Amino acid sequence: MRTRLATLQDIDAASALFDAYRQFYEQAPDREAARAFMTERLTRGDSAVLLAEDDEGTAVGFCQLYPSFCSIEAKPMYILSDLFVAPAARRSGAGKALLRAAERHAAQTGRVKMELTTARTNKTAQAAYASLGWQLDEVFLGYGKRVEG
Template sequence: MTFITREAQQGDLPAIAVLFDLYRQFYAQAPDLVLAHGFISERFNKRESVILVAEDERSALVGFCQLYPSFCSVEAKPIYVLYDLFVIPSARQSGAGRRLLEAAELRAAADGKARMDLTTAKTNAPAQSLYASLGWVRDEVFWTYNRRVTEP
């Protein structure tokens, strides 16, 4: 299959919302297309993230990735957090995910980012293999912690 990667446009938001909803389901969240569309639209409209899409030869979106701008205090430089990467099951192993990661790296370089960070499930071996094949290095030094914030 041949894919084109490009930055998302306003007209892509409904299709991206479907992909985002499937992405969330992959990570054991209940389907909620309304929530997915609202979240993606807000990030896009407020320019809080960069969304890249992979489009097949029929111009159908088969995947997306979302980059959030952040900073590395230790390096004192801007970075991107590649938080979301998803390719529909029928397009997996076809190069779409690889193309999205390559496009993300080009975008990060163009935007002056020092690096990109990402996390994935420990059980997501196919993604881990793809990341390693592209030169991503798994962190063996730092542990990642999370804490839910409760309302006062």
């Protein structure tokens, strides 16, 4: 399994995976919106998108890292917002390869840590995170609020 940073030349593969990821989270298919979103991210450079490719060079998974800051440490960090592996490539090691690549990229770009959230029911992902040294936050609760405007 090979991982690398995506570029605009990867927009077809990246947007197809992003659309599938959104559908996994019960969003209606919208390849056009997925393409527009990923094109904007890659053009503006406001996220890092990593691809996992199989032996034939086909993109089978992706993760997206958003720059943020750790106020406590007063240093930059990443939010690992999106991680997805196509169903046919699951259990191939693509997910763990993407997590390792994200960690290397974060270290190379001076980030002090990464954070992510996952569904309480996603036990497979939780096991993968734990096996790679991610620690479950048992102190803080996360809250969110939708803002209309």
